[in-house]
Amino acid sequence: MKTSYSMSGFVATTPQTSRNDDGTQRAWMRVGQEHYLRNLDGSFTQQETTFHDVIMFRRNAEKATDMFKKGDRIVAEGYPHTWQAVGEDGVKQDREEFVARHIGHDLAYTTYTVDRTPKVQQGPTNGLEHDLRPADAAQLIGMAV
Numbered sequence: 001m002k003t004s005y006s007m008s009g010f011v012a013t014t015p016q017t018s019r020n021d022d023g024t025q026r027a028w029m030r031v032g033q034e035h036y037l038r039n040l041d042g043s044f045t046q047q048e049t050t051f052h053d054v055i056m057f058r059r060n061a062e063k064a065t066d067m068f069k070k071g072d073r074i075v076a077e078g079y080p081h082t083w084q085a086v087g088e089d090g091v092k093q094d095r096e097e098f099v100a101r102h103i104g105h106d107l108a109y110t111t112y113t114v115d116r117t118p119k120v121q122q123g124p125t126n127g128l129e130h131d132l133r134p135a136d137a138a139q140l141i142g143m144a145v
Helices: 058-067 134-140
Strands: 005-011 016-019 025-033 036-038 044-046 050-057 073-086 092-105
Touching: 005 050, 016 058, 025 058, 050 058, 058 092
Parallel strands: 050 092
Antiparallel strands: 005 025, 005 073, 016 025, 025 050, 036 044, 073 092
C-alpha cells in the first residue's frame, strides 16, 4: 500500500500562477487549517488557525485558478518541502510549503457533480511530445516503411 502526506483545509487566497525558470507552470495559494481541542466534557474549543503555502505544478497548476476559489475546502496529497530563504533583514529563515501532487475539493464540504465524459487523449502514450504517423515513427527508429 502506497502512502504519502496529505493535508486538508480551506483556500485562504486566490491561487496565483507563474512559470519557473525552466518554463514549468506553477501555482501557489495559502491554505488555512482550523485546529480544535477536545475538552473532557466532549465539547471542542477552537484553537488558532494555521496557514500554509501550497504549490502545484504542470496540469494541476494550469487548472488551479479555474478550480479553486477563496473559501473552498480542499484535500491534497503530496509532500512538505523545506528550504532556507533570506529575509528582508538579511537573516536566513526556514520556510516550508506543501507540494500538492493530487488535489481536489473536499467531499465532506463541497456539493458538486462529476463529469465522466472520456477525456480526449492528448498525444501518444509513449511519452513523445507529438503524434507520429507510422512512416515518421519508422524513420525515427531507423526502419524503412
